[in-house]
Amino acid sequence: MRLALSYRNEKDKEQVAQWFAEQGREQPLFLKLDVTDRARFAAVAQEAFDHFGEVHVLVNNAGVSVFGPTDEATYDDFDWIMGVNFGGVVNGIVSFLPKLKASQGRRHVVNIASMAAFLPGPQAGIYTASKFAVRGLTESLRYNLAPHGIGCSLCCPALTRTNAWTSALKRPDGFGQSGFGEADADELAQFGTAFDAGMDPREVGDKILAGMTAQKALILTHPEHGPDFAEIYEASLAALPDEEAPPERLKIEELRREAMRKAEQGVAMSLGDLT
Structure with a gap:
């Protein structure tokens, strides 16, 4: 695959470019993008299509991981988290699907949600809502894309070794009125230690590629959630x-x-x- 990668932070871009150079791999087409910017997303889709001539795979992965008591959340909390986590996926789909449909050969869409698409939590109401939304959209979209010969997968990773925990420190000024209070850097850093135990992102990526290849509708990467799914299954049947x-x-x-x-x-x- 030849890659187009979106980014927001220049330092992150430089680190990724260095990794590709060290691996002796072709540099990706780097495209600066805020996934909530629909006009820029459309421009990025056209730029990628013009650069490569075709587009075969779309992976919607951007998200913010922000937590707090849902009953105290403001409109800004909802608008920011839903705008990135769900709206970003919507913008990717609307911008890129015409390009995939205009391309030939094997094509696939992967929407990255989270195990929060199945497992709610007391501090993660808006985050959970956004991931449930991505799950519902993706499971329905799969049926729409099948007649076009385009595969579609929902991926729900669990704890992964990333810097997702820093999201609350990157809150845009336009969504500054939070009901969660000001982010505590020390508290977030402690929370971030949990991510150190997470799965290597490369392992998650390998499992996503395997799931795409097998045309799986649902790609689960972490094996530790069997008890959770058993509980969901039993509770659902008991509620009928x-x-x-x-x-x-x-x-x-x-x-x-x-x-x-x-x-x-x-x-x-x-x-x-x-x-």
């Missing part, structure tokens, strides 16, 4: 009413399941297929 559903509703749900199966096989479905 113990009663018979009427035949007419059963028919509608079977039509929905059949439409999903056909869509995954590449058949374009419409609302008429659901009744």
Whole structure:
């Protein structure tokens, strides 16, 4: 693969460029981008397409990891976190999908969410909402892209050795009114020690590439969450009413399941297929 990588911080860009040089690999096409800037995102998509002639893979990965009690959150808290974590994915999709559709060969979209797309937490209400949103969007988008021969995967990593914990220190001035209070650098640094135990990002990347190759709808990278999924499964089944559903509703749900199966096989479905 030849890479186009977006960045915001010049120092981060320099470090990445140095790594590629040390590895003897071709330098990526570096594109400065704030993922909430729709006009710039559109320009970046066109620049990448013009540079390479085609675009085959889109990975939406940018996000901010900011925590605090949801009941005290302000509009700025919601707008910033949702704008980056969900809005950034939306902007990537709207900007790049026409380029993927105009290209040939194997093509794929990977949206990076988080295990928070399945596991909420008391300090992560907005972050969780953003990741649930990415999950729902991606699982639905997969059916829309199949008829175009474009694969689509949702990736939900858990703890990874990154500097994501510094997000709260990079809050834009335009979203300065936070209900979470001013970020405490020392407290965040202590929280950041947990990331030192995280999975190597290269291992996460290798697992994403393997999942893409296998055309997996869901790519899970961390094995330690089996108990969580078992609890979700058992709680979900237990919450279902113990009663018979009427035949007419059963028919509608079977039509929905059949439409999903056909869509995954590449058949374009419409609302008429659901009744």
